[in-house]
Amino acid sequence: MDQWMVALALLITVLVLLYKWSVATYGVLSARGVAHEKPWPLIGNIPMKGMIGGLPVLKKMIEMHAKHSGCPVYGIYALRDAVFFVRDPELIKLIGIKEFDHFVNHNSMHHNMQESILSKSLISLRDGRWKEMRSILTPAFTGSKMRIMYDLIQSCSEEGVIHMREQLELSQDASIELEMKDYFTRFANDVIATVAFGISINSFRRKDNEFFRIGQAMSRIGAWSVVKAMLYALFPRLMKVLRIQVLDAKNIDYFSSLVTAAMRYRHEHKVVRPDMIHLLMEAKQQRLADPKDKSKDAQYYARLTDDDLLAQCLLFFFAGFEIISASLCFLTHELCLNPVVQDRLYAEVLAVHQELKGQPLTYDKLTKMKYLDMVVLEALRKWPPSISTDRECSQDIDLFSESGQKLFSARKGDVLQIPIFSLHHDPENYEDPELFDPERFAEGHAAESRIYLPFGVGPRNCIGNRMALMEIKSMVYQLLLNFKLLPAERTPRDLLNDLRGHSLKPKYGFWLKFEARQ
Helix, strand or coil: CHHHHHHHHHHHHHHHHHHHHHHCCCCHHHHCCCEECCCECCCECCCHHHHCCCCCHHHHHHHHHHHCCCCCEEEEEECCEEEEEECCHHHHHHHHHHCHHHCCECCCHHHHCCCCHHHHCCCCCCHHHHHHHHHHHHHHHCHHHHHHHHHHHHHHHHHHHHHHHHHHHHCCCCEEEEEHHHHHHHHHHHHHHHHHCCCCCCCCCCCCCHHHHHHHHHHCCCHHHHHHHHHHHHCHHHHHHHCCCCCCHHHHHHHHHHHHHHHHHHHHHCCCCCCHHHHHHHHHCCCCCCCCCCCCCHHHHHHCCHHHHHHHHHHHHHHHHHHHHHHHHHHHHHHHHCHHHHHHHHHHHHHHHHHHCCCCCCHHHHHCCHHHHHHHHHHHHHCCCCCCEEEECCCCEEEECCCCCEEEEECCCCEEEECHHHHHCCCCCCCCCCCCCHHHHCCCCCCCCCCCCCCCCHHHCCCCHHHHHHHHHHHHHHHHHHEEEEECCCCCCCHHHHECCCCCCECCCCEEEEEECC
16 A cells, blocks of 8 residues: 555656646746747647647637737747747848848757758758858759759649540549649659659659659658657657657658769769759859859868758758648639639630740740739738748847837747748738738739748748749649639638648648630
């Protein structure tokens, strides 16, 4: 009996100590005078049910954002850590642009995982290392380089159209219904394979190809992945000692072998292919460097390793695999529910097609399509690829408005989240934000003060935004030219309520109906 009592006493002591440890930091936001939600022990304000897909997290984010109207900053606790959400547009510009030198870094867990290949990727690098890598990669994403890679992307979108036509021919009806997440993931997969890894894969024909299968496994966020990420946030040293990886090492090795083999073959056989591997190899050899820029250290380029290049390819993979497919799903969903917008866009597509007189669409023609640009911009406004971005404060700073009002006192180590999705759905920033209205981006309508952040803000925005826009526009052009997009029986009508977790995917998928245009 005494042993049971001792065991019970020890258990109660451990639970009390765990409780005290878990709530020890929960006074930070109150002490800083920041409005916040009441946290739960250990998990803080993280909606566990939402993390595993049980709640419409994005809608909850909008509601929390609206609840704190008038506050330049509001907060939550992510597990034990205080996180500050920046609501004020002027404050966002200060953090992202004007006072950028105080907010250079992301709060990425990968930079603490030196054994992880992603610790070398642009999104995880910090301070001077990030600046050096950004300067190396920036020339690879200019308009001239996009022209070089455009034909590769156009070929992938045409293969998608050919597949759709074949499905229509097999159908007994004049239309077919497709789940678009799978369709656009295959397109994004093929673009990444050819542009980033230098291999041609038609995933519409080769349904279960290895690149696609491993890519899906890597991008799938299951319950165990969420648990591992949380454990890294709570116990980073323990996780490093235990050598527990968030990503499967076998999958990383597969992509590593692809990049290494491609670079070796090209180097030995003097092969030049207009893709990301070639541009990264050029960067390593400093051929992309501006010869007039004497500030860059040539020795740094020489120190670039194959792992550095692989990390950027993997980052490109993660960014493209999910973001491009999700963006295309949302855009085509809006087109099928807004036939007036679709008809006007089709008219522009048809006019450009007729101007080409049988010649293939060029990069310059694509980028000059004004209404297509408006439609894509509005889709990215309503359904931004990243629901938030963050900055970590590197040194104390008081942030003031132009009128001299103190907006926020940031302290070293503060993590500031910029809630992109909530800002884009805030009626203070966009009138009737749930309405899909491309006219918001008509020439002369765009206000300079508007918060528009689909690819982030300031010098640390998404380096691949030009390529993302090129991929999206290329596929939309081909689809609209060849097919009419209609709602299917399973098309969600209230998409915001139908989304679950952070996956940006409806509970039953993105279903559309397609009819061939005459």
